[in-house]
Amino acid sequence: MLNKLVFLSALSVVALSGAAQAATFNPGTYTAVSKGNGGEVPVTVTFTKNAIESVKIGANKETPGIGSIAIEKLPKAIVDSQSLALNGVSGASITSHAILAAVAACVKQAGGNVDELSKAKAQKAVVKNETLNADIAVVGAGAAGQTATIRASQLGKKVILIEKMPFTGGAAAVNGGTVVIQGSKIQKEAGVKDDSPAIMTEDYIKNGHNL
Ligand SMILES: Cc1cc2nc3c(=O)[nH]c(=O)nc-3n(C[C@H](O)[C@H](O)[C@H](O)COP(=O)(O)OP(=O)(O)OC[C@H]3O[C@@H](n4cnc5c(N)ncnc54)[C@H](O)[C@@H]3O)c2cc1C
Structure with a gap:
């Protein structure tokens, strides 16, 4: 997509x-x-x-x-x-x-x-200016931006996704390679009962030294 x-x-x-x-x-x-x-x-x-x-x-x-x-x-x-x-x-x-x-x-x-x-003498940067039209411009091609872009596109919108870095993925490009989604369908199907979004929040706050 x-x-x-x-x-x-x-x-x-x-x-x-x-x-x-x-x-x-x-x-x-x-x-x-x-x-x-x-x-x-x-x-x-x-x-x-x-x-x-x-x-x-x-x-x-x-x-x-x-x-x-x-x-x-x-x-x-x-x-x-x-x-x-x-x-x-x-x-x-x-x-x-x-x-x-x-x-x-x-x-x-x-x-x-x-x-x-x-010395930057002839300061003519090699940058191409282009005007693009879209229904929605999403800023940031991390997981959230990519998800929003794909979903909006699925709903028939023309979307432009803008990323400032030379790679897409944001933090997901350098993270642990797993995605924690407590309370998800997958957890329910697996019969997990001792986890929840609230527990995840607590874990993350602890992980970040309460900062
Ligand atoms: C080291 C590390 C390990 C992690 N491990 C895990 C893990 O194991 N499991 C897990 O589930 N989660 C983990 N996480 C958390 C998870 O990766 C993030 O919560 C998630 O990727 C965040 O996605 P996001 O799209 O909200 O934000 P981001 O990934 O931060 O995306 C924001 C994007 O916007 C771009 N941007 C910002 N400003 C502008 C601008 N002005 N113009 C254009 N682009 C801009 C940024 O460059 C970036 O690409 C980890 C995070 C880190 C850093």
């Missing part, structure tokens, strides 16, 4: 074009390590005389599905834009920052001008 709906991800690596002009480097391959969310993020950068030729990220423990998105997107964005003036990937700020910091360290080693590469 969801693939029939319009899904917008409001994120992204926004490349600011034209930041680096006539940069010069001592050609070669340089490495640097920066601290990410899950530990060290090793980065290897190869320079020609006037360009950042490649950016490669080594073994790391960044969160799959979150930090890994920055690892997938940022190296290409740096090479494509020949710039360090890039926005991080939404939800993966720490990993994004680690990559940019390590690449900056490599630029320094190669005799490049980090300040110049970090």
Whole structure:
């Protein structure tokens, strides 16, 4: 059902074009390590005389599905834009920052001008504006937003689901992989009598250290 709906991800690596002009480097391959969310993020950068030729990220423990998105997107964005003036990937700020910091360290080693590469000169973000019409716009593609979107769609409404992160699922994308629904039909069918929504509420409050 969801693939029939319009899904917008409001994120992204926004490349600011034209930041680096006539940069010069001592050609070669340089490495640097920066601290990410899950530990060290090793980065290897190869320079020609006037360009950042490649950016490669080594073994790391960044969160799959979150930090890994920055690892997938940022190296290409740096090479494509020949710039360090890039926005991080939404939800993966720490990993994004680690990559940019390590690449900056490599630029320094190669005799490049980090300040110049970090300047957002031609601040023309590569963002596409589009006007969409719908009966309902749902903000947030977590479990609640997805459920609302699917149900409204089943009822014949045209729905737009908007998510700010680079992935859908919200907390359900990182949770324990189970769904607790006390008082559900499934519990009743299984003959469960010692559980209830009130008990779940108590459990959750206790779980959250009464906060
Ligand atoms: C670590 C962890 C473990 C858990 N374990 C379990 C478990 O084992 N079993 C269980 O049943 N529950 C568990 N939970 C709870 C459960 O995952 C959540 O209650 C449920 O997923 C919440 O769904 P939601 O749609 O209400 O909110 P969320 O999942 O928080 O969704 C909200 C969405 O809205 C997006 N959003 C917010 N603001 C904007 C904006 N301005 N524009 C666009 N998008 C926006 C967010 O990015 C997010 O995707 C766990 C939660 C966590 C964090």
